[in-house]
Amino acid sequence: MKPSANKFIEFISKPAVLGCLIFLASFLVRWVALTQTPYGNGWDSYFYLVQLKSILTEGKMHSPEWTLFYPLLLVCNIFSPDQVISVKILSCLLAGTFSFLVYCYALKYCIKKEAALLFASITLFSPELTYFTAQWPKNLLGVDLLLALLLAMAHNRKIWIVLLVVLGLFGHRMTAVLGIGCVAFWLINKHISPKVWLAAGAGLITLLLITLISPGIINLKDYQRIQNLIATTPQFSVASFISTFGWDRISTLWLSELFIVSLLTLTLLAKESSLIIKKVQSDGLMIAMLMLVLWFPFFFWEISGAAYRFFHVGALMTPLILLFLLKSFPYREILNLTTAIVLCGLSLISWKSYNPQKQDPSYALYDQVTKAVVSNVNGQPPELIIAHKSLAEYFTYAIGIDAMPWIPDYKIDSTKLWRIAVLPYPQLFVYYVNSSPVRLKSNYYFIKEDQWQQFVKSLKQNESADLLKAHLTWQNPNEVRPAFLRKN
Known part of the structure; x- marks a missing residue:
């Protein structure tokens, strides 16, 4: 082998260089996945975009929130051709950071630095990391900080x-709580002196007091989020996820990853x-305890609940779990290298496990619904529109009129409060309200909120529970905005 080739191999074998290459590879894998669609990715992206647009146009957040995510998003926006791409860039950067931190951990x-490549290659392959990146980049920021804390x-x-x-x-508040728990566990195992415990306790109390005045951080009203947690x-989280999400939306590679992390x-x-x-x-006890919390079998399971996101955070921990299981086995260079190469090769196709058409909201449809609303608004526009999650955020971002997936918790003129509703039986609405709803697209209709409430009241009084249930789905929000969201 030529000396120049030897020097090149020696250069890229350096831990710092390998770490940068792993970061870049992870970024590119997620970039290919997220750019399958011209729209934002996942259920939360347009909430981030509403915040970003508000900062850039009004100089303040639409919903005040103290988080590192938006300063980072503003930096990405400087180098981005548009705001949607900014969120994709930041999401992929956070995925790359996750892979880099796993490698460092x-x-x-x-014993040998080459062995760390195996665990980094798992993150390159991981369909779970790709899905998580698309759906919850702000959560991923929290996971990155948690992993950095474990490393420290x-x-x-x-x-x-x-x-x-x-x-x-x-x-992110969820991973912040997990991080504080990990530090407490670490202090216990370190047999720290009482003085250190007192200092740690005083510091924690100070931080908790700060949260009382800071939006978007842990605060006393957050207990409402976990009232129905137990x-x-x-239930077994993996089985619950597959049952809730649907077999048809989970690729074979993703299913294999979930099966393996369950066994591990x-x-x-x-x-x-x-x-x-x-x-x-x-050394592996902390990771075991962390997984026990994340996949606690007595968490109440629902797709919009804390247990659902806890599960996905746990599913990201495959490389850390495997790391502590393999510590007691002798290092086999050929097997390690072969497995890493196979996983890197699979990453060229595993990104397809994320399918925006199957796994994301129907943003193309929401775009048509939004344009139809604009064409049907005569005179003064509504002050507020009630619409289901993801449609509400998309509508607010695209048009600039406030929309939210809750009934407002404040008084508003009934003539200025409207709703984008999904009506499975529009003629039933006409029958009870004696007014024709404005059809937008598909089963979406534009109606006044007082008419909707009249319609729901009539259904409760005159129709079966099944028919009422068919209308009161997640697509027709019917709950008042909870108190903790007013602060956050």
Whole structure:
């Protein structure tokens, strides 16, 4: 082999260079996946876009929120041709950061740096990471900060631990709570002196007091989010997800990943349990406890609930779980390298597991519905429109008229409050309200909110529970906006 080739191999074998290459590869895999559609990705993207547009045009957020996500989004927007692309860029950057952090975490525990490539290659392949990137980039920011915190604890970097706990509060509240729990667990295992515990407690109380005045961070009203978190009947998160999401929307590769992470999680829990019984300390105990929380079987399962997102965060932990399971096995270079190459090769097709047409809201339809509303608004536009989740955010971003997936918790002139409703039986609406709804597109109709409430009242009084249920779906929001959303 020529000296120049040897130098090149030596250069790219350096951990810092490999880390950058892993970051870039992960970014590109997710970029190809997210740019399958010209619209925003996932259910939350147009909420981010409403916030971004409001900052750029009005100098303030549409919904005040203290988070690192929007400053990062503003930076991406500087280099982006449009705002939708800005969200895609930031999402992919966060995915690349996740892969990089997994590689760095693996380097801490791998005897040979080449072994860390296996765990990084899992993130390149991961359909779960691709889906998570598309759906919840702000959550992914929180996961990245949580992973960085785990890395700081692994290296016993106390200043970084404190800094990352604070930053975690400005990432995402869910992962911030998990991070604080991990730090508490770490302190217990370190047998820290009472003085350190007092300092940590004082710092935590100070942070909690700050959240009382800061929007978008953990606050006292967040308890409403978890009031129905615990169920009396156990469930297994992977099975619940497949049943809820649907087999037809989950690719074979994604299903394989979920099956493998399930087996790995059960194996890690069994291993760590046996070590606890034997009173043997283990580096993998924190990851095992984290998975036990994320996939706790008595969480109440619903697709819009906390358990659903906890599950997806847990599904991202495959490389960390595998890392601690393989620590006790001898390193086999050929097997490790072959597996990493296969996973990298599969990443060229695994990104297709994310299918915007099957897994995202119907933004093309929402665009047509939005344009139809504009053409039917005569005179002064409505002050507020009630529409289901994702349509409400898309409508607000595209038109600039406020829309939300809740009944307003404040008084508003009935002539200025309208609704985009889905009517499976429009003639039934005409029968009870004695007024024809304005058809927009498909089963979407534009009606006054007071007429909708009159219609629902008539259904409750005169029709069967099944017919009422057919109208009161997620596509026809019928709950008053909860208090915790007013602050956040």
